[in-house]
Amino acid sequence: MAFTVRDFEDLTRLLDKHPEWLEALRQRLLTKELLQVPKTLRGLSTRMGKVEKSLESLSQTVQTLAQSVAALAEAQRRHYEEFAAHRQEFLAYRQETDRRFAELAEAQRRTEERVGRLEEAVAALAEAQRRHYEEFAAHRQEFLAYREETERRFAELAEAQRQTQLQIQELVQTVGEIRSDLGHMRSTLDRFAQVIGSAVEERMIPALRAWVESQGGTLLGPVVSMTLDGIGEVDGVAQVRWPDGREGWLLVTAKTKVWPRSIEEFVKEILTHPQARRALREKGVRDPVWPVVFGLTIDDRAPKAADTAKVGLLSSQEGIIVPPVPWSLEQGTFLSD
Template identity: 30%
Template sequence: MAITQSDLPELVRLLQQHPEWREALRLILLGEELINLPQLVRQIVETQHQIVNILQEIVQVQRRHEQQIAQLIEGQRRHEEWLQRLSEGQQRHEEWLQRLSEGQQRHEEILRQHTEWLQRLTETQERLIEEQQRNSQRLAHVETVQDRLIREFEELRSEFQALRQELRQEVKELRSEVGRMMQALGLTVEEHAEDILITVMERKGWKLVRGPNSLALNGELDLIAVFEDTDGQQRTVLMEVKLRLSRREVEAWAHRGRSEGFIRKLQEQGFRAPYHPYLFGFRIDVAADDAARHARMGLITSRGELLEPEVIEQV
């Protein structure tokens, strides 16, 4: 039986009395996709909120990275300032050593002149003795002259001894002062090398486990430290520290660092393989760089790691 327009009020009344019919009629008229549209909209809104939260986390991580980069730049600037101060200190030490050398040359010249004076006095005395032997009439005069020369000789000898004592004292004081300055400079260099070593290893993702310390093994090892790499393996890092690195020092450390006796003493002190031998220098000669590459030794400067070493597994 067909439904006409006159039947619509009755149909509306029945739908109001039976809500379940309205739901069925809505499903028929709108289709399942339109019915589910509000749920899809809510899911899209929720997904949008999640994306916004993720973007906010990314922004926070980016800010932290920028702060870390700023800290690294500041640390590099401080290291360069330390290097500048150390270079200026070295220049002053070289100037002091130059003045010491010039003073020593002047003192040697004075000693040479006094030696010549003594030689001339000796020769004069000998001539006077010969003159005395040839002419007895001039004996009194010769004796007078001889006495005067002897007095002058004694005075000169006293002056010479006083000058020599003064020179020795000045040289002693200068050597003591230079020694203290060089010791202080060496401690500053080693402290700076410790900071650079830790920074280089942390950039590799290694964690410091022990040290850095110095170690006396038939000659002092400047720095030794134990790190744990990203796989959890402990690695022993050995480093010689020099203000100015030369080829001879590279070759000497390469020979000593890989010798059986040296490795055995490390093991006796509780430091196990693998070993990573490094050299640190503020200034590195070209020949030293070539020697380090040839000997497969690690090379570190105040700017970071230049060469990675060949790892010593076992001897």
């Protein structure tokens, strides 16, 4: 038996009276896969944007069709009530209704085609989801391998850091030991320098006396060292009188070996240094003074340097090599004879 419009209206009224039948009818009409489509679509990524727009358009179309069907059913009901009085009008209306049902059938066919395309799109999305999951699984495996390698390398770096810290601690300890050794060495060198300095000064005094006496001069007091309050030190200071009656002071610096720089330092740090000259005057040294550099050994360039600087050069073995000329502590320069 064919399903007529009246049957459809009856079915509609029954569904209106029994809404709970609607879900059962939907379960009968719709397949399990279609029922699962909304749930599946909600889990898709943002790539479903265009598909969701298409579904929205499709939903609007279906809603429009449903509204049209409802309108047609209502019109059909009114037409059947007026059928007895308006048969000719009903026949024309039925013709129009058949035409519109044909349009609805065509619309339904197009809807089914769209649903078919939608199913194809869902299948394509499912395939894309499957590929994405496979890619994700591959990337996850790669990430796990990378993380394992990274953790291994961090462990190696941590061990290397620990070894480095141990080495630094050993180096710190070694540096401390070296500093301690250097302190002992410096102390030893200081004591050695004192011993050497005393030995050089002991050789300086007889050499200085012998030279003064060879010139007919006389030392008027002992040869003493003089510290200039942190500015420097003069190894030998003695008052002298020469045969011509002139009196003055001898200023002597003693070196194990005399280099040209030894002479330059004597001039710069004592003879021309304002504070050193003032300290000497405060200790009673008066002009003129005769500066002399004494050495156990002499560098071959030292005589020329002494002659240029107008400073005497005295050797423990050879005596006077370069005679000194008088200097003025007031002026900080040598005086002409």
